[in-house]
Amino acid sequence: MEIDYKLLMDRAKAASQNSYSPFSRFAVGAAVLTSDGEIYEGCNIENSSFGMTICAERCAIFKAVSDGKRELLAVAIYSPNADSCYPCGACRQVMYEFQGDEEISVITENIGQLEINKLSYFLPCGFKI
Numbered sequence: 255m256e257i258d259y260k261l262l263m264d265r266a267k268a269a270s271q272n273s274y275s276p277f278s279r280f281a282v283g284a285a286v287l288t289s290d291g292e293i294y295e296g297c298n299i300e301n302s303s304f305g306m307t308i309c310a311e312r313c314a315i316f317k318a319v320s321d322g323k324r325e326l327l328a329v330a331i332y333s334p335n336a337d338s339c340y341p342c343g344a345c346r347q348v349m350y351e352f353q354g355d356e357e358i359s360v361i362t363e364n365i366g367q368l369e370i371n372k373l374s375y376f377l378p379c380g381f382k383i
């Protein structure tokens with residue numbers, strides 16, 4: 255499938271506006287593309303009990319999975335509070351769980367420039383049972 259990287263990044267940017275991040279003041283948005291062409295958005299959601307915080311990427315992925323989707327093609331990540339925002343280690347492993355035959359593309363923005371990498375760039379030798 256032809257992936258519209260810019261559209262996905264635009265959706266991640268829109269999602270970052272819903273970020274609930276009063277503690278870190280670091281807003282993050284994510285958008286995931288599933289193998290059937292659907293896009294799901296997510297944002298980071300913090301909590302007074304800090305450990306309960308969920309990242310934007312996992313928020314978006316879990317929305318897709320809870321909707322019955324099992325295969326991701328791409329994940330875009332954006333923060334308005336940083337020149338670039340790369341996925342944390344936990345989110346990399348969660349992406350890996352829902353990778354199908356085709357490697358997941360990870361879209362980030364580096365000082366305004368789209369940067370596209372495969373998940374294996376961020377997580378070589380991911381774990382799967």
Ligand code: THU
Pocket residue numbers: 275278280281282297298299300307308309310311340341342345
């Ligand atoms: N955060 C994400 O949403 N995604 C990441 O990949 C890294 C971190 C959030 C979690 C927390 O709300 C804030 O960024 C600061 O760590």
